[in-house]
Amino acid sequence: MGTCRAQRAYRFRFYPTPGQENLLRRTLGCVRLVYNKALALRSETWTREQRNVSYRDTGKALTGWKKSEGLAFLNDVSCVPLQQALRHLQTAYSSFFNHTGDFPAFKRKAHGGSAT
Structure with a gap:
């Protein structure tokens, strides 16, 4: 018989300094803008x-x-999160056309964004 692999996720609380928080907010805002424009x-x-x-x-x-x-x-x-937003949009389109997801929606500012 095959072996079963357990997948585990760890979540950590992030306490950024004011400078880090400012950069994170600007980055998430730019990511949302690029996603919506694309x-x-x-x-x-x-x-x-x-x-x-x-x-x-x-x-x-x-x-x-x-x-x-x-x-x-x-x-x-950084250009990396902006390019990742385009990849996420491409994945959303692929999921839609493969009938595994809804049509991509515009991202709202109220959501606040997230980072992984």
């Missing part, structure tokens, strides 16, 4: 042109957003 881009492109926007296209759009004057603050946070 979702809007994909939805609007499909509505206008009946064309899918790939993960690669959203990555190029992220680069453009970071270079634009109005969104230059995206350069103040």
Whole structure:
């Protein structure tokens, strides 16, 4: 017979300093903004042109957003969480088209975000 592996998760309370808390809030806000802008881009492109926007296209759009004057603050946070937001959106779309999830929804500010 096969062996059964137990998976275990550990949760820890995080007590950030005021500087860390500020950076974390800015990062989570930027992640939410990038996710929502990428979702809007994909939805609007499909509505206008009946064309899918790939993960690669959203990555190029992220680069453009970071270079634009109005969104230059995206350069103040790490690029890794921003790219991860695009990956999460791609996974949400894949789940929707595989009939294992709902259509991706815009993220609200009231949620507050989370980190893993």
